[in-house]
Amino acid sequence: MPKVRVHNVTISLDGFAAGVNQRLDAPFGDGVGWGDELHSWFVSATEDAAAGKTGIDVDYFVRGDQNIGATIMGRNMFGPQRGPWQDESWKGWWGDNPPYHHDVFVHTHHLRPTLEMAGGTTFHFTDEPLETVLQRAFDAAGGKDVRIGGGAAVIRQYLRAGLIDELHLVIAPMLIGRGERLLDNLGDGIDGYRVSELVGSPTVTHAMLVRR
Template sequence: MPKVRVHNVTISLDGFAAGVNQRLDAPFGDGVGWGEELHSWFVSATRDAAAGKTSVDVEYFTRGDQNIGATVMGRNMFGPQRGPWQDESWKGWWGDNPPYHHDVFVHTHYPRRTLEMAGKTTFHFTDEPPQAVLRRAFDAAGGKDVRIGGGPAVIRQYLRAGLIDELHLVIAPMLVGRGERLLDDLGEGIDGYRVSELVGSQAVTHVVLVRR
């Protein structure tokens, strides 16, 4: 049965997944370590995977693309704009050929026209609730799994609703002190999960949560 999965979501040791004041020149926001330091493991794993190298980090990194047929994300992950779209010229952080190569559903209070990109990536903008978005995503995925790409607010929303089957967290050994926490305010939604994997590499610790 197809699953809802989250992969490669990096948090600091004190639980933060994004900084404050996210914007075009600071996609992850302000704060110590945002950007290169927090996500250095991801950059290294991407480079090593492309070179055919293997490691704990590469193994977990590559899992995130296996058997994924559609992706769901929040508007903050798609771009830096807030409020009504002033225009529709922004097409994401990833250039003309985004790395998804399938349908991507973007949660937003201000839907816009569907955006078709090179490489078979199509962005759909929706203000529907998570359950409705997942139905559309599973239809688009054609029997494959659906990935919740982020950011933190969207992941929390799906966790609170008990809609995620597998969540891969990456804990970086650094303290940030402020920003947006990933696992706050989940209520009883988190009770339905258990830790199935806890593996350390030289750079980070990988944790996988699955349904009980």
């Protein structure tokens, strides 16, 4: 049976997935840059996987793309804009050929037309309920799993609703101090999960949460 999965989501030791003031020139907020302590493991794993290397970080990174047929993300992950679209020139962080190569459903209060990109990625912008979007994603996935790509707010919503089957959490050895926490205010939603894997690499700790 197809699953709902989250992979390669990195948080600091004090639980933050991003700092404050996320924007175009600082996508992860003040003091948190791509390739720094929070995401350096991911950058290295991406390069090592492309070079055919193996290792703990590479193995977890690769698992994140296996058997994924559709992705769900939030507006904040798609781009830095907030509120109504000033124009529709922004097409994501990933260039003309995003790395998804399948249908991607973007949660937003401000709709825009479906965006078809090179390589088979199509962004669908929706304000529908979680369950409706998830069903659309399963239909698009054609029997494969659906990935919740982020950011933190969207992952929290799906966790609260008990809709995630597997959550791969990466804990980086750094402190951010303020910003957006991944696992805050989950209420009873977190009761349905247990830690099935806890593996340390030289750079980070990987934890896998699954349904009880």
